[in-house]
Amino acid sequence: MLQNIRDNSQSWISKVVIGAVVLVMALFGFDGIVNLASNSQDAAEVNGEVISKVELERAVERQRRALYQQLGNQFDESLIDDKLLREAALKGLIERSVLIQAARDGKMDLAPQALDQLILQEPAFQLEGKFNAQRFDQLISQSGMNRQSFRDSMTQDVLLNQLRLGVGASDFATGKEVRELAALEQQKRDFALHVIKADSSAITPSDDEVKAYFEAHKAEFMSPEQVVVNYLSLNKAHYFDQVEITEEALEELYRQQIANLGEQRRAAHILVEVGELNDDQAKAKLEAVQERLNKGEDFAALAKELSDDKGSATDGGDLGYAGTGVYDPEFEKALYALGADEVSQPVRTEFGWHLIKLLGVQAAEVPTLEALRPQLEQELKNSEVEKLFVEGSRQLESFAYESSDLQQPAEELGLKVETSAAFTRNGGEGVLANPQVARAAFSQEVLEEGANSSLIELDADTVLVLRVKEHLKPKQQKLEDVSTAIADLLKQEQANEQAKAAADALLAKLEAGEAADVVWEETKAGSRMQEGVNPQVLQVVFRQAKPEAGKPVYTQAVLGSGDVVVIRVDAVTEGEAELASEEQAMFQRYLASRNGQQTFEAYRNALQSTAEVEKF
Numbered sequence: 001m002l003q004n005i006r007d008n009s010q011s012w013i014s015k016v017v018i019g020a021v022v023l024v025m026a027l028f029g030f031d032g033i034v035n036l037a038s039n040s041q042d043a044a045e046v047n048g049e050v051i052s053k054v055e056l057e058r059a060v061e062r063q064r065r066a067l068y069q070q071l072g073n074q075f076d077e078s079l080i081d082d083k084l085l086r087e088a089a090l091k092g093l094i095e096r097s098v099l100i101q102a103a104r105d106g107k108m109d110l111a112p113q114a115l116d117q118l119i120l121q122e123p124a125f126q127l128e129g130k131f132n133a134q135r136f137d138q139l140i141s142q143s144g145m146n147r148q149s150f151r152d153s154m155t156q157d158v159l160l161n162q163l164r165l166g167v168g169a170s171d172f173a174t175g176k177e178v179r180e181l182a183a184l185e186q187q188k189r190d191f192a193l194h195v196i197k198a199d200s201s202a203i204t205p206s207d208d209e210v211k212a213y214f215e216a217h218k219a220e221f222m223s224p225e226q227v228v229v230n231y232l233s234l235n236k237a238h239y240f241d242q243v244e245i246t247e248e249a250l251e252e253l254y255r256q257q258i259a260n261l262g263e264q265r266r267a268a269h270i271l272v273e274v275g276e277l278n279d280d281q282a283k284a285k286l287e288a289v290q291e292r293l294n295k296g297e298d299f300a301a302l303a304k305e306l307s308d309d310k311g312s313a314t315d316g317g318d319l320g321y322a323g324t325g326v327y328d329p330e331f332e333k334a335l336y337a338l339g340a341d342e343v344s345q346p347v348r349t350e351f352g353w354h355l356i357k358l359l360g361v362q363a364a365e366v367p368t369l370e371a372l373r374p375q376l377e378q379e380l381k382n383s384e385v386e387k388l389f390v391e392g393s394r395q396l397e398s399f400a401y402e403s404s405d406l407q408q409p410a411e412e413l414g415l416k417v418e419t420s421a422a423f424t425r426n427g428g429e430g431v432l433a434n435p436q437v438a439r440a441a442f443s444q445e446v447l448e449e450g451a452n453s454s455l456i457e458l459d460a461d462t463v464l465v466l467r468v469k470e471h472l473k474p475k476q477q478k479l480e481d482v483s484t485a486i487a488d489l490l491k492q493e494q495a496n497e498q499a500k501a502a503a504d505a506l507l508a509k510l511e512a513g514e515a516a517d518v519v520w521e522e523t524k525a526g527s528r529m530q531e532g533v534n535p536q537v538l539q540v541v542f543r544q545a546k547p548e549a550g551k552p553v554y555t556q557a558v559l560g561s562g563d564v565v566v567i568r569v570d571a572v573t574e575g576e577a578e579l580a581s582e583e584q585a586m587f588q589r590y591l592a593s594r595n596g597q598q599t600f601e602a603y604r605n606a607l608q609s610t611a612e613v614e615k616f
Helices: 002-008 012-028 030-041 053-074 082-105 112-121 133-142 147-168 175-186 207-216 247-259 279-294 299-306 329-335 369-402 407-413 435-441 444-448 479-511 535-543 581-610
Strands: 042-046 049-052 188-196 226-235 264-272 318-322 347-349 352-362 456-459 462-472 521-526 553-558 564-573 613-615
Touching: 042 053, 042 082, 049 053, 049 082, 053 082, 053 435, 082 147, 082 581, 112 147, 133 147, 147 581, 175 581, 188 479, 188 535, 207 479, 226 369, 226 407, 247 369, 264 279, 264 299, 264 329, 279 299, 279 352, 318 352, 329 347, 329 352, 369 407, 369 462, 435 444, 435 456, 435 462, 444 462, 479 553, 479 564, 535 553, 535 564
Parallel strands: none
Antiparallel strands: 042 049, 042 613, 188 521, 188 564, 226 462, 264 318, 264 352, 347 352, 456 462, 553 564
């Protein structure tokens, strides 16, 4: 072996590699080698904080998923430029990192218990109105996150919102701005419309026109690229009949569950954080709250007004029912010393100073084994099925990687090779509708190199591997197959052109002051929200200059249907009505919000311009 190394070290390739290493060390020292290697897993660095390639890949996948959800079956991945998608995702991560750093520099934070409350109250994670841990895990796993990464992401979202509100909500609008906007909104216009229809009923394109269009646009009349795949899908249901539950296992799980049953207590609290205040100041503030309670003020009302735990403050400080081991030990000790509706003395925890009130007690009810049997059997079965499914998925991935087809993996795992109908890059039907399937089927490794795909996780219960059976490349369609569609297209195009030419001619006459035999549909004192008028036409009407010396202003609007609307604006009446207090408040909020958005955008741009960003 040493001789082989010695022999190979004399080759020209080895000399080039060694020369490159020597050059790097000469220019940058040994640290240069280390730094080159250390950046291999980094996508960028923002003010010293790293954005990993894993984060970038997740962001790219989220963008793909968002495009698919937005466009549905119209989503054609072949039209997506991976480089542009990756650049956009990295740009978004860099902007997010800069803003989060600014939020942290501004001492913005979210207490862990407040985050817990946000998660528990999120409707997407609830079943029958209650938080469901299994649903929570399933949904976040579909986004490529675990519990900790989701909590980190949600915390960052809250910080970004705090920053946005902190900067944007501080803006305002002057009375003059409000009056000017109100005048524009209340402006009225006298106008008239004449519609010239794009009528294709009398148009018949000739065969020569159809043929000429086909010859000039052949690239538009190709059959779509398609593939037919063989695939193996593995679902958890495959293992349910293989699992048998023993009585001993049932009894053991029953003992574990009833051992966890205990008294639950419903607590409410008022929290004063130790941050801007020192410890003595925070305690003194809470003691002042306690004095107000002693004088008869309502605990829930004080919690809404004064508690720093914003997650529970809106519910009067109510934290709901919980058993032992949930709260901070000092908090729990004080809670379990209280009687019903009693309020504790000030309690110090790592989060600050609390006043704790006991709202209720739920005594433990221990169900019988028979009452819990169906639930326990299902839980044990699900646990065993999950283990078998994880192992089966691992085996399927391994067998598919090692095999030249899907027959051997199918035989090893007792699965059936299925064959799809032909589908495009937009995906197929059923399990093949998942965008990951089309992405794998049209990948270079699978489509061009003929390999089996890697394992595709369709959802928490189903995985799949596939292999291309047939590649149907785009083919030129025949003229006779598309002539009807081309004829319809030409009819509409020609009708649109005729309508536009007629509108242009009419406008030329009207602007020259010539008489024109036109039937107008007139509107007096029309508003920006005038009923019965196309919104696109209204936008054009209100963009026109004010008519001078009683001379109308003429213009036109081309609609999506090809119809052309000739527009005559006769007069403009400025809005001068006195604003009601509600209307004035509405305009004030709108302008303040718009100004706030502009201020935040300027703030973000300033942060971006001064950030130190390095992309790898």
